Amino acid sequence: MKKLIALIMAMAMVLSLAACGSNSSAPAASKDEAASSAAAAEGSASAQAPADSDSDLAYIQEKGVLTVGITDFEPMDYKDENGEWIGFDADMAKLFAESLGVSVEFVEIDWDNKILELDGKSIDCVWNGMTLTDEVLSAMECTEAYLNNAQVAVVNADVADQYQDMDSLADLTFAVESGSAGQAQAVENGLNYTEVQNQAAALMEVAAGTSDAAIIDSLMAAAMVGEGTSYENLTYTVGLNSEEYGVGFRKGSDLAEALDDFFDTCKEDGTLEQIANTYKVQAALVK
Amino acid sequence: MQTIMEQMPIVLNSLNAGFLQTLKLFFVTLLGAIPLGLIIAFGSMSRFKPLSLLTKFIVWIIRGTPLMIQMLIIYYFPGLVFNNPIWGGGETGRFLAASVSFIINYACYFSEIYRGGIQGVPKGQEEAGLVLGMTRSQIFFKVTLLQMIKRIVPPMSNEIITLVKDTALARIISLQEVIWAGQAFMKGSQGISGAIWPMFFTAFYYLIFNGILTVLLGRLEKKLDYFR
Numbered sequence: 001m002k003k004l005i006a007l008i009m010a011m012a013m014v015l016s017l018a019a020c021g022s023n024s025s026a027p028a029a030s031k032d033e034a035a036s037s038a039a040a041a042e043g044s045a046s047a048q049a050p051a052d053s054d055s056d057l058a059y060i061q062e063k064g065v066l067t068v069g070i071t072d073f074e075p076m077d078y079k080d081e082n083g084e085w086i087g088f089d090a091d092m093a094k095l096f097a098e099s100l101g102v103s104v105e106f107v108e109i110d111w112d113n114k115i116l117e118l119d120g121k122s123i124d125c126v127w128n129g130m131t132l133t134d135e136v137l138s139a140m141e142c143t144e145a146y147l148n149n150a151q152v153a154v155v156n157a158d159v160a161d162q163y164q165d166m167d168s169l170a171d172l173t174f175a176v177e178s179g180s181a182g183q184a185q186a187v188e189n190g191l192n193y194t195e196v197q198n199q200a201a202a203l204m205e206v207a208a209g210t211s212d213a214a215i216i217d218s219l220m221a222a223a224m225v226g227e228g229t230s231y232e233n234l235t236y237t238v239g240l241n242s243e244e245y246g247v248g249f250r251k252g253s254d255l256a257e258a259l260d261d262f263f264d265t266c267k268e269d270g271t272l273e274q275i276a277n278t279y280k281v282q283a284a285l286v287k
Numbered sequence: 288m289q290t291i292m293e294q295m296p297i298v299l300n301s302l303n304a305g306f307l308q309t310l311k312l313f314f315v316t317l318l319g320a321i322p323l324g325l326i327i328a329f330g331s332m333s334r335f336k337p338l339s340l341l342t343k344f345i346v347w348i349i350r351g352t353p354l355m356i357q358m359l360i361i362y363y364f365p366g367l368v369f370n371n372p373i374w375g376g377g378e379t380g381r382f383l384a385a386s387v388s389f390i391i392n393y394a395c396y397f398s399e400i401y402r403g404g405i406q407g408v409p410k411g412q413e414e415a416g417l418v419l420g421m422t423r424s425q426i427f428f429k430v431t432l433l434q435m436i437k438r439i440v441p442p443m444s445n446e447i448i449t450l451v452k453d454t455a456l457a458r459i460i461s462l463q464e465v466i467w468a469g470q471a472f473m474k475g476s477q478g479i480s481g482a483i484w485p486m487f488f489t490a491f492y493y494l495i496f497n498g499i500l501t502v503l504l505g506r507l508e509k510k511l512d513y514f515r
Contacts, residue, residue: 067376072476079477107376109461116359117461120366122376200473204483224474229481 056253060124066097069109069123074223075279076129088279089127096262112179115139118250126248131181136248141256145244146263148284150218151185152236154206154225160235172212175205182215185240207231297477298485305468306492312385312454319390324397332402349395355459358388362460385457393450400442404435437511444504448497465489
């Protein structure tokens with residue numbers, strides 16, 4: 001009887017291992033295929049169309065859906081009252097997907113994991129007011145810039161008049177989003193800073209007095225501090241740099257070029273300007 | 288400026304949707320981990336050495352590494368390493384990956400609690416059963432099981448309440464649970480931006496749900512109190 005139970009348990013373990021085995025052997029097989037054809041497509045896709053298997057565009061069209069990685073970031077990507085994703089970036093992404101003949105799917109991601117999400121193919125592009133930093137440019141296939149932005153310093157409104165130029169910032173302690181363009185600025189200017197999880201947390205640091213100031217995007221600062229927010233006592237002063245937004249795809253993807261062409265078309269027929277007007281970012285458009 | 292009262296309906300709507308995800312993950316994990324834990328417990332108590340060693344090795348790995356890392360590996364590795372994103376990018380895929388990670392992780396913890404419960408039943412009872420001519424499975428189901436359940440209720444309650452709060456870890460693979468929903472308003476969502484209170488407000492959801500669980504588990508414990 002003992003042996004019988006042991007046998008049953010052993011079978012259960014073997015079966016569960018076998019289940020794992022079959023799961024991992026399928027991807028392993030497609031890895032071999034991928035290696036032989038330098039492909040990144042799914043097993044079935046690379047089997048049917050080996051010639052197209054290094055094209056990201058073909059992969060998307062095969063899949064029938066463009067998965068766009070975003071965060072809730074007004075006015076670029078945000079939800080309307082019906083829970084539908086809208087915004088300057090979201091609307092452009094819908095049009096771009098339409099032009100490729102695929103549907104669009106928006107997925108909220110953790111901004112820290114954007115490269116992981118891209119490489120792991122759980123998303124196909126990052127289209128969310130992304131600053132084109134050196135890190136982003138080296139890890140992703142990026143489009144040309146389509147929007148201008150700046151990093152600004154956020155301080156308490158009652159002391160704002162003391163911090164209107166670069167030199168006055170030197171003795172402040174800053175909170176910056178880890179890995180953000182704001183952090184890059186803090187490093188470049190030799191500022192004393194603490195890393196926090198996101199731009200919102202950076203603002204909370206200032207509101208709570210644990211940091212003197214924060215460095216965040218100007219488009220975001222305009223939406224997040226001052227009248228009508230929880231940060232009524234904060235304001236933004238010095239612009240530290242100017243920078244540009246772009247869209248990121250997997251390294252080596254042909255979609256970046258396709259989107260550049262699409263942006264050009266939209267610039268010519270006025271669609272880009274029109275959508276920018278809807279979300280009041282027309283002043284920041286790259287001409 | 289919107290007052291908190293005006294923001295309330297929008298925020299509650301969003302938090303409710305987030306908490307639904309939390310609850311789904313919680314119940315799916317319990318449904319999967321409770322039986323799987325028993326299988327693992329039998330594996331680690333097996334007299335067949337290789338099986339028990341293998342099981343103990345797996346339990347060591349799962350209990351010895353953070354759940355957050357396990358989730359990252361389970362969700363991202365198929366796409367990153369094997370070039371085959373089996374989970375897909377959408378919400379369903381993220382939920383499935385989180386569920387699988389939670390079930391495996393919690394099953395390993397449960398298995399050790401079960402093992403303690405089973406081994407805590409005096410050996411004499413098993414021997415008496417054998418003398419009476421009962422088979423081992425009869426002894427387990429008719430003698431050991433109920434006493435084991437009684438013994439494991441308090442430590443299981445502990446794990447179950449921890450599980451409610453651990454579901455928040457699933458945000459690492461962008462599962463939009465209740466804290467994610469609350470934090471969205473800090474940055475700006477649905478016309479409310481820079482609001483800090485929704486994130487702190489999520490604590491009430493956990494508190495109330497854990498209150499209900501505590502009462503239910505307390506009742507269960509009382510019900511099993513008649514034999515000691």
